[in-house]
Amino acid sequence: MEDDGEVPDEGEAEKAYIEVCVRKGNRIRVADQRCDDAERGYSWYFIPAEKRVPALGKRAGKGSLRKPSGEILRAAKKGGRGNDVSIVDVEDRVMVCVRKETRTRVSDRACNGRKRIFRWYYIRIDRHVPAVGEKAEAGSFRVPYGDTYNAIQKGGIGTKAAIDYEDYEDSDIEDDTDDGSNDTATDTDTDTDRVTTGCGIGCRRCTGVCNGSSSNGRRRGGRR
Incomplete structure (x- = not known):
């Protein structure tokens, strides 16, 4: 499966991304726990922080299955954009x-x-x-x-x-x-x-x- 949207640029300095867990076959967003537990058929999907993040059950786009460099944040279940969606797990x-x-x-x-x-x-x-x-x-x-x-x-x-x-x-x-x-x-x-x-x-x-x-x-x- 090909990734859509922007491919992370290795030269960019500390760009922020939102990670969501998706089914590999259709990129439908599911609960993070499936990726936390490394279940087969599921993968983290990385979306630039300025792009819209899908809610659970919606299809993810404008991102990549490849892990980028930079800060990686988690997302609220409701999805959204910017500060309304990002979660820092510390x-x-x-x-x-x-x-x-x-x-x-x-x-x-x-x-x-x-x-x-x-x-x-x-x-x-x-x-x-x-x-x-x-x-x-x-x-x-x-x-x-x-x-x-x-x-x-x-x-x-x-x-x-x-x-x-x-x-x-x-x-x-x-x-x-x-x-x-x-x-x-x-x-x-x-x-x-x-x-x-x-x-x-x-x-x-x-x-x-x-x-x-x-x-x-x-x-x-x-x-x-």
């Missing part, structure tokens, strides 16, 4: 490692490796975080703008389940055994642009990067 999230096809939570070690069947799944910090072995719901595979935290193995409400770097090594999350060690596929779709920054919950003083930090603990999103 909520902090708790990240859990899941099997991509089932969204069943597994050990964080599976996502710290390079196996494509495992992905980080980001859940708003005010929502329920699944325990290892449970299915993750109402989150997203997209890297968020806000800060992200790891979670204890038993899950729970995100504000209580979230752990930062200095607490991570002492948590029971490293004791689970379902780390995907029997899977041999090589990951080509992991999130490699995230870094551990900031003071974090457990850091005693702010140095810009938590002392001894690694890929675990708190991370800054910054999706562009």
